[in-house]
Amino acid sequence: MSEPIVLGIETSCDETAIGIVRGRTLLANVIASSVDEHARFGGVVPEIASRAHLEAMLPSIEKAVKDSKISLKDIDAVAVTAGPGLVGALLVGVASASGLALGLGKPLYGVNHLAAHVSVDFLTHDQPTDPTIALLVSGGHSSLLQVDDITSSITKLGATMDDAAGEAFDKIARVMGLSFPGGPAIDRTALSGSPTAIDFPRGLTTSNDWATRPYDFSFSGLKTAVARYLESTPDYAKADVAASFQESIVDVLLQKSLAACKATGIDSLVIAGGVAANSRLRAVAEERCAQAGVRLRIPSPALCTDNGAMVAALGSLMVAAGRAPGPQAFDADSALPVERVSL
Ligand code: KG4
Numbered sequence: 001m002s003e004p005i006v007l008g009i010e011t012s013c014d015e016t017a018i019g020i021v022r023g024r025t026l027l028a029n030v031i032a033s034s035v036d037e038h039a040r041f042g043g044v045v046p047e048i049a050s051r052a053h054l055e056a057m058l059p060s061i062e063k064a065v066k067d068s069k070i071s072l073k074d075i076d077a078v079a080v081t082a083g084p085g086l087v088g089a090l091l092v093g094v095a096s097a098s099g100l101a102l103g104l105g106k107p108l109y110g111v112n113h114l115a116a117h118v119s120v121d122f123l124t125h126d127q128p129t130d131p132t133i134a135l136l137v138s139g140g141h142s143s144l145l146q147v148d149d150i151t152s153s154i155t156k157l158g159a160t161m162d163d164a165a166g167e168a169f170d171k172i173a174r175v176m177g178l179s180f181p182g183g184p185a186i187d188r189t190a191l192s193g194s195p196t197a198i199d200f201p202r203g204l205t206t207s208n209d210w211a212t213r214p215y216d217f218s219f220s221g222l223k224t225a226v227a228r229y230l231e232s233t234p235d236y237a238k239a240d241v242a243a244s245f246q247e248s249i250v251d252v253l254l255q256k257s258l259a260a261c262k263a264t265g266i267d268s269l270v271i272a273g274g275v276a277a278n279s280r281l282r283a284v285a286e287e288r289c290a291q292a293g294v295r296l297r298i299p300s301p302a303l304c305t306d307n308g309a310m311v312a313a314l315g316s317l318m319v320a321a322g323r324a325p326g327p328q329a330f331d332a333d334s335a336l337p338v339e340r341v342s343l
């Protein structure tokens with residue numbers, strides 16, 4: 001058989017996203033986002049997201065098939081995000097994928113959103129990355145993972161104890177009056193600021209933290225410090241605050257990632273999830289990984305934020321590894337743990 005064609009469906013948050021891959025080649029990546037409908041609420045409203053998924057699903061699948069220059073019957077397998085995410089939003093994707101797979105008579109893979117974020121790197125860099133350390137930083141999750149086999153074996157080394165990194169970006173952007181989502185807004189604002197202008201705290205980096213929870217993160221102290229600074233400095237320089245806040249997050253994320261590489265002896269790091277699109281994180285990661293002799297892989301910025309290609313990529317890797325598909329129908333799991341790569 002020539003390389004299998006896999007269609008991936010992602011609906012865990014506010015993007016209705018369809019990706020199609022042939023083996024490791026990306027054929028289509030269609031994203032319909034309801035972000036504008038959520039902007040005035042300062043965060044994603046689950047009911048609005050679910051409804052938008054329903055409306056966008058069929059046109060998005062049709063567009064992806066057309067962009068790929070294939071026909072629906074050429075698809076060898078369907079993959080869908082089974083969790084974690086907003087349950088109502090996930091359900092639209094799972095029901096659609098289940099119907100599509102059943103209608104086509106093809107296998108269905110229910111996959112983990114977080115593992116999919118990491119696996120999208122395989123579309124950009126052709127060598128297999130595992131084993132690797134993976135820093136997964138998105139709006140809902142921040143964790144440090146040891147990936148021995150992306151299709152079956154992921155171990156959580158640490159995670160955030162409070163906010164996710166992306167969530168911290170979104171909240172601080174909000175108090176600074178920047179647009180939603182906050183990550184890209186802070187990234188842009190920080191470009192003209194100084195990362196050393198304000199010395200914001202680095203969460204969980206005391207010697208006691210390094211001894212007891214070396215791979216966990218905490219951003220709530222940083223958030224409070226920034227909020228206090230803003231309150232007590234009426235004429236603050238937005239660019240400097242954005243750059244210094246961003247620097248604290250970038251610094252801690254990379255200190256802990258490289259410590260994990262060193263401790264495990266794994267000289268490969270993948271950075272994935274929406275925050276991996278951050279320009280400062282990408283630049284500092286390049287420098288520090290080069291110094292430490294660690295191979296760094298970060299997907300292109302467009303593939304870091306939620307997309308369907310990442311789900312199709314993980315589905316494709318599952319097919320290539322000979323993993324058995326899941327059941328034809330299953331429930332979405334809003335709290336699917338990262339260690340469960342597929343259902
Ligand atoms: O992975 P993702 O698209 O969705 C989730 O699974 O959560 O991540 C979205 C998060 C948001 O919090 C957004 O502010 C953040 O990623 N983000 C960024 C950047 N682009 C997106 N954070 C920092 N810098 C960016 N350039």
Ligand code: ZN
Nearest residue numbers: 117138274306
């Ligand atoms: Zn995500």
